[in-house]
Amino acid sequence: MKVQIWSDVMCPFCYIGKRRFEQALQQLDSKADIEVEWKSFQLNPHLKTDPSLNVTQYLADIKGWTIDHARQMNHHVTEMAAEVGLTYDMDKAVVANSFDAHRFAHLAKQNGKGDEAEEALFNAYFTQGKNIADHDALAELGEAIGLDKTLVKQTLATDEYAADVNADVMQAQRYGISGVPFFVLDNKYGVSGAQAVPVFLQTLEKAHQEWALDNKPAKLDIIEGDSCGVDGDC
Known part of the structure; x- marks a missing residue:
């Protein structure tokens, strides 16, 4: 059963x-049946990368907040992240356009490293303070998850996978997705936001039960005849 995550x-x-969904998935008895596919979404496609810009100031500017309120919001999400074992350092976060990071993720997905790429990108942005628009930084992330560093740089030097990113964005629009994260389970159920683990688990169980019914092996009407069995009897 496929789960798509924008x-x-x-x-x-x-x-x-991502962490809460993973925790729910680990509790699912049938987790081996679940295939996760990451999808691209850009909250601000027109954002210009500016490593010198403070992310707190950036949030205050785009949201119309005061600096103090922006700091409070960063502190709030940092505490939420800590509850699931993540370490956010928002003061180090680099304001960067994510389009090439999404292209990198598609390259990784093509090579069976989609989930590893998403984890590496999130960690790079929120914990390590790396510029996720920088091709050298992305090449290093690729090498760390088992991709060829040269291949990453060569790919990012072209417009390869740009169409894939745009296709994901268009698909999100068709679903009516206006914010992320957004989880689509078996093309039937949508879960919006970083929901609590029990919400993810309950929806996974419901979707999988229905998927299993739809995908159970066909029962054949058998006309018996002379044959040999697996025990050697003929």
């Missing part, structure tokens, strides 16, 4: 949602 690297709730 997210953006710069979204603090997306990393928290």
